[in-house]
Amino acid sequence: MTPQSEDFSAWYNELVIQSQLVDRGPVRGTMVIRPYGYRIWELLQADLDRRIKEAGHDNACFPMFIPESYLKREAEHVEGFSPELAVVTIAGGKELEEPLVVRPTSETVIGEYMAKWIDSHRDLPLLLNQWANVVRWEMRPRMFLRTTEFLWQEGHTAHLDEADAMRETMWALQDAYAAVARDLAAMPVVPGEKTPGERFAGAVRTYTIEAMMRDGRALQAGTSHYLGTNFAKAFEIQYQDEAGRLTLAHTTSWGMSTRMIGGVIMTHGDDKGLVLPPRLAPYQVVIVPIGRKEQGEEAAAEARRLGQAIRSMGIRVHVDDNRPQLSPGFKFNEWELRGVPVRIELGKRDIDNGVATLARRLPTVEGQGKEQIPLDKLPELLPGILAEFQRFLYDRAEAFREEHTADVDTWDAFAAQVAGGWARAFHCGRTACEDEIKAETAATPRCIPLDAPQESGACVKCGQPSAYGKRVIFGKAY
Amino acid sequence: MTPQSEDFSAWYNELVIQSQLVDRGPVRGTMVIRPYGYRIWELLQADLDRRIKEAGHDNACFPMFIPESYLKREAEHVEGFSPELAVVTIAGGKELEEPLVVRPTSETVIGEYMAKWIDSHRDLPLLLNQWANVVRWEMRPRMFLRTTEFLWQEGHTAHLDEADAMRETMWALQDAYAAVARDLAAMPVVPGEKTPGERFAGAVRTYTIEAMMRDGRALQAGTSHYLGTNFAKAFEIQYQDEAGRLTLAHTTSWGMSTRMIGGVIMTHGDDKGLVLPPRLAPYQVVIVPIGRKEQGEEAAAEARRLGQAIRSMGIRVHVDDNRPQLSPGFKFNEWELRGVPVRIELGKRDIDNGVATLARRLPTVEGQGKEQIPLDKLPELLPGILAEFQRFLYDRAEAFREEHTADVDTWDAFAAQVAGGWARAFHCGRTACEDEIKAETAATPRCIPLDAPQESGACVKCGQPSAYGKRVIFGKAY
Structure with a gap:
C-alpha cells in the first residue's frame, strides 16, 4: 500500500x-x-x-x-x-x-x-x-x-x-x-x-x-x-x-x-491500515488461535471459549478459527489492515501457561508492545483496555490538530500554515476576498469557532478590518 | 369513516x-x-x-x-x-x-x-x-x-x-x-x-x-x-x-x-379504526387524565407518575397530558382510531379510590368492557394484559381465516367461495387454466401450502388431473 x-x-x-x-x-x-x-x-x-x-x-x-x-x-x-x-x-x-x-x-x-x-x-x-x-x-x-x-x-x-x-x-x-x-x-x-x-x-x-x-x-x-x-x-x-x-x-x-x-x-489510520476507535469497530477484539493440527485444534477450542467469555462482557469479538489455509502472520497483518483495536494471540504454550498475548493496534504508551495477560483475567480487563484505547485515539488526534494549527497574522505565514494544517486568521468577511485566498492557496474558511476569544485585527489577505469579532479557521478541505 | x-x-x-x-x-x-x-x-x-x-x-x-x-x-x-x-x-x-x-x-x-x-x-x-x-x-x-x-x-x-x-x-x-x-x-x-x-x-x-x-x-x-x-x-x-x-x-x-x-x-382493524398488536404498537398503553383545572392537574401529575412506573416495565406508554383543549371523549375516540391496545383513564375519584379504569381496544373476553384495577398493581399486570391481547388478536385472525376457507370440488362452489374467502381446490397446474380462473372470478392461486396433506383429484376448472399432489389455495389478492 x-x-x-x-x-x-x-x-x-x-x-x-x-x-x-x-x-x-x-x-x-x-x-x-x-x-x-x-x-x-x-x-x-x-x-x-x-x-x-x-x-x-x-x-x-x-x-x-x-x-x-x-x-x-x-x-x-x-x-x-x-x-x-x-x-x-x-x-x-x-x-x-x-x-x-x-x-x-x-x-x-x-x-x-x-x-x-x-x-x-x-x-x-x-x-x-x-x-x-x-x-x-x-x-x-x-x-x-x-x-x-x-x-x-x-x-x-x-x-x-x-x-x-x-x-x-x-x-x-x-x-x-x-x-x-x-x-x-x-x-x-x-x-x-x-x-x-x-x-x-x-x-x-x-x-x-x-x-x-x-x-x-x-x-x-x-x-x-x-x-x-x-x-x-x-x-x-x-x-x-x-x-x-x-x-x-x-x-x-x-x-x-x-x-x-x-x-x-x-x-x-496509518501506513499499516485502518485504526478503528473501539466504539465504532465492527470487531473490537479478534482472537487468532495459533498452531497446526492437534495443537491448532486445542488453541481454536480455547479461543472459542475465551471468545464466549469476552462476548458476555458486551464486547464485539471475532474468533478467527476457520481459515486454516492462512498463516498467523497473514492474519495479524490483515486484522491490522482492517483496524481491529485489540488482537489476542493464543497458542498451545500460552494455554499451558494460562496466558494470552494481547496486542493493541497502536501502543498507547510509548514503546509498549505486546503484553501477556492471564487468561482468567482477560475478559474483565478488556473493557478498560478498550476505553483507554478510545481515549488514546482522541487525545492523539487532538494533539495532532493542535500541532498543526496556528494563529497567523501575515500572508506569508498564512500560506505556509495552510500548506499542511489550519491557520487561525483575521478576515474581512468579504466573499470576494475568500475567493482570492482560495485561488492562491486552495484554503477556504472552515468556520468561525464558537468558543474562540473575541479579537479583531487586519484581514490577513487584504488588510481591511476583520469581521466576526473573532479569528476564522482556514484550511484546505475535503 | x-x-x-x-x-x-x-x-x-x-x-x-x-x-x-x-x-x-x-x-x-x-x-x-x-x-x-x-x-x-x-x-x-x-x-x-x-x-x-x-x-x-x-x-x-x-x-x-x-x-x-x-x-x-x-x-x-x-x-x-x-x-x-x-x-x-x-x-x-x-x-x-x-x-x-x-x-x-x-x-x-x-x-x-x-x-x-x-x-x-x-x-x-x-x-x-x-x-x-x-x-x-x-x-x-x-x-x-x-x-x-x-x-x-x-x-x-x-x-x-x-x-x-x-x-x-x-x-x-x-x-x-x-x-x-x-x-x-x-x-x-x-x-x-x-x-x-x-x-x-x-x-x-x-x-x-x-x-x-x-x-x-x-x-x-x-x-x-x-x-x-x-x-x-x-x-x-x-x-x-x-x-x-x-x-x-x-x-x-x-x-x-x-x-x-x-x-x-x-x-x-375495524369500523372504529386501527387495532394494533402490542408488539408493533408505537404506544402500547395510553393514559388519559380526566378532569378540569385543579382536579385535572392532579390527575395529570398522577398519570405521569403512573406512566413512569409503566415505562420502567419496558412498556411503550404515552401520557396524553398536554392537550387541555380536547375533551376526554375526543381523546378516547382518537386513541381507538389509532389502534392503541390499552387505554387507561384516570380521574380524581379514581385516584382517591386508588384505582384506574382500563379499557382494551377490543374485549378479549365476550362482553368484557372496561375494568377497574388498583393503581399499585397496574404496572405489573400490564405485560400479561398486553401478551393476552396479542394472543387474542392472533387467535381471532386465525379463526376468521378458518371460517372463510373451505375445500371445494365443484366450479360453482369454487366461485362462491372465492367471492369472500379462500378455496382449497385441485388444479391442473396449467398457467392458461389459472388465467381463465382469474378472468372469471378474479381469484388467483395464492400458494401450494407446505403442510397440506397429499391428495389428488380433478382440476376444479378444467377437470384434468391435478398437479402438485396437493390442493392449491385460491383467493382474490391484494
Whole structure:
C-alpha cells in the first residue's frame, strides 16, 4: 500500500478497498458499502438515532422523488443544487409530464408537508428526522467523502420563533454531532459558524463541525442550519399564534452522513491500515488461535471459549478459527489492515501457561508492545483496555490538530500554515476576498469557532478590518 | 369513516390517512410515512434485523442506480420488471450515455459483486442483506400495499449447491417471515410455494407467506426465492470447489416490505379504526387524565407518575397530558382510531379510590368492557394484559381465516367461495387454466401450502388431473 507520507490520497483510495469497507459501484461515483463498512455505519447510526429520539424527534420517511417545481420555490436552494441533480424522466414505460428530481436533500418536500401538518402554535415545535439515501452528482467523487449516492440522516424541524429554532440548531451541532464525533469516532471537532460564502443554499446561518485529517486538511463532518423563514415563506409553513394571528414558522435542518466513515479513516489510520476507535469497530477484539493440527485444534477450542467469555462482557469479538489455509502472520497483518483495536494471540504454550498475548493496534504508551495477560483475567480487563484505547485515539488526534494549527497574522505565514494544517486568521468577511485566498492557496474558511476569544485585527489577505469579532479557521478541505 | 362492510377499500384508504400513518406523496403512487407509521416499521425492522443477523447474515448497502445493461442479462428478470421501471436519463446537467434504472430489486447489481467477491468454496455461503428503498411504477397504487417507492429488506445469498440454497430459502420463509408475521404482527400466515405462473421473474421456485385480510382477500406478506443458477450464469457467480473445478453457485433472494403494515391494518382493524398488536404498537398503553383545572392537574401529575412506573416495565406508554383543549371523549375516540391496545383513564375519584379504569381496544373476553384495577398493581399486570391481547388478536385472525376457507370440488362452489374467502381446490397446474380462473372470478392461486396433506383429484376448472399432489389455495389478492 502507498504510504501516507508519499501520497495521502492514494493511501486512502487503496485502503478503503483493501480493508473491505467498500467497493467501487457500477456507476461512476457510486460505492458499494460492504458489510465491514456498513457495520461502522450501523454503530454510528444506533447512537445518533438514540440521541435524536431522546431529544424528542420522530423518525419519518418522505419520498425520494421530488417534483422539479418544488425545488424551484426557494430561489437560492435550487441555484445551489441544480448542477448536482439526477433526474428521472421516464417511468412505467412513459415519458413523465413533470421530471422528478432524486432528492439531494429534503427541505422542499418536507416543507410541503410541514405546511399541511401545522395549524396552531400547539403543533410546534415539529421535530422530524429521516434516515435516507440522497443523490448529488459529484464531479470529483471519492469513496465516503463525496459519492453520488450517500446515506445520511436529515433532521427537519419547525418552531415558533428564531430563539427556539436556534436552540434546535445548536442542539444538533453540539449535543448530537460534536458529541457523536467525540464519543464514538474519537474525532475532536471544532464547532463553528460558516461564513456567508460557505452557507447551505437557502440557510440564514450554517453551523459545522470541522475535523482535521492526518494530512492537515479539514473535513466538514456534520452541518446544522438555521433556515429562518426562507422555507416557511416558500412553502407557507405558518401557524396561528395564541392571539389567532397567522405567523411564519422558523425552520432548521441538519445532517450527518456516511462521510463520517471517511473521517474516521483519515483521522486515525496509518501506513499499516485502518485504526478503528473501539466504539465504532465492527470487531473490537479478534482472537487468532495459533498452531497446526492437534495443537491448532486445542488453541481454536480455547479461543472459542475465551471468545464466549469476552462476548458476555458486551464486547464485539471475532474468533478467527476457520481459515486454516492462512498463516498467523497473514492474519495479524490483515486484522491490522482492517483496524481491529485489540488482537489476542493464543497458542498451545500460552494455554499451558494460562496466558494470552494481547496486542493493541497502536501502543498507547510509548514503546509498549505486546503484553501477556492471564487468561482468567482477560475478559474483565478488556473493557478498560478498550476505553483507554478510545481515549488514546482522541487525545492523539487532538494533539495532532493542535500541532498543526496556528494563529497567523501575515500572508506569508498564512500560506505556509495552510500548506499542511489550519491557520487561525483575521478576515474581512468579504466573499470576494475568500475567493482570492482560495485561488492562491486552495484554503477556504472552515468556520468561525464558537468558543474562540473575541479579537479583531487586519484581514490577513487584504488588510481591511476583520469581521466576526473573532479569528476564522482556514484550511484546505475535503 | 366508511364502515368496512360498506366499502372495505374506502375504509382502508380513509383510515391510513386519518390515523396519521401516512399521507399521500407529492407524486402519484408515493407515500409519506408519518412518525406513527414509521415507528411500526422500525419495530418490525428491529426484530427482523435481529433474526437476520443471528442467522449469520451481514447487512450491506448497494447503489440504487443500476445500469440498464445489468437488468438485461437475465432474460426473464428484465421482462418481468421492464414495465415498472423508473429511469434516470439526466444527471449533473447532462444526458447520461447509459440510462440508469432506479432499483426495483437488487439481484442484478448484487450478482455482479457476488461474482467479484467469491473465488473459492471457502467464500460460501455468502449471506447478505440490505435495508433499502426500491421503486416499481405501479398502475393501481395503494398506500403500503403498492406504492411506487417502498421500503424493504432484501436478502441475497450464494451457496455451494441446491441443498444449501434451499435450506436458506426455507429459513427466510419460515424462521424469518412466518415467525415475524405470527409473533409481531399477530398474523397467521400460510407458507407455501407459488405456482409457476406466479413466480418471481428469474426464480426457479418462489415461496410465499399468505395472510387473509378481513374482507377475505389474500395478502402476499413476504416472498423467498430459490434462484437456482439463473443469476449465477448471468453474472458468472462461480467458485473453485475442493477439487479445483470452477462451479456455478446457487443463489437465493427474499424480501419483506412496508406492505406488512397494510397487512396489519387489514388483519385487525375495524369500523372504529386501527387495532394494533402490542408488539408493533408505537404506544402500547395510553393514559388519559380526566378532569378540569385543579382536579385535572392532579390527575395529570398522577398519570405521569403512573406512566413512569409503566415505562420502567419496558412498556411503550404515552401520557396524553398536554392537550387541555380536547375533551376526554375526543381523546378516547382518537386513541381507538389509532389502534392503541390499552387505554387507561384516570380521574380524581379514581385516584382517591386508588384505582384506574382500563379499557382494551377490543374485549378479549365476550362482553368484557372496561375494568377497574388498583393503581399499585397496574404496572405489573400490564405485560400479561398486553401478551393476552396479542394472543387474542392472533387467535381471532386465525379463526376468521378458518371460517372463510373451505375445500371445494365443484366450479360453482369454487366461485362462491372465492367471492369472500379462500378455496382449497385441485388444479391442473396449467398457467392458461389459472388465467381463465382469474378472468372469471378474479381469484388467483395464492400458494401450494407446505403442510397440506397429499391428495389428488380433478382440476376444479378444467377437470384434468391435478398437479402438485396437493390442493392449491385460491383467493382474490391484494
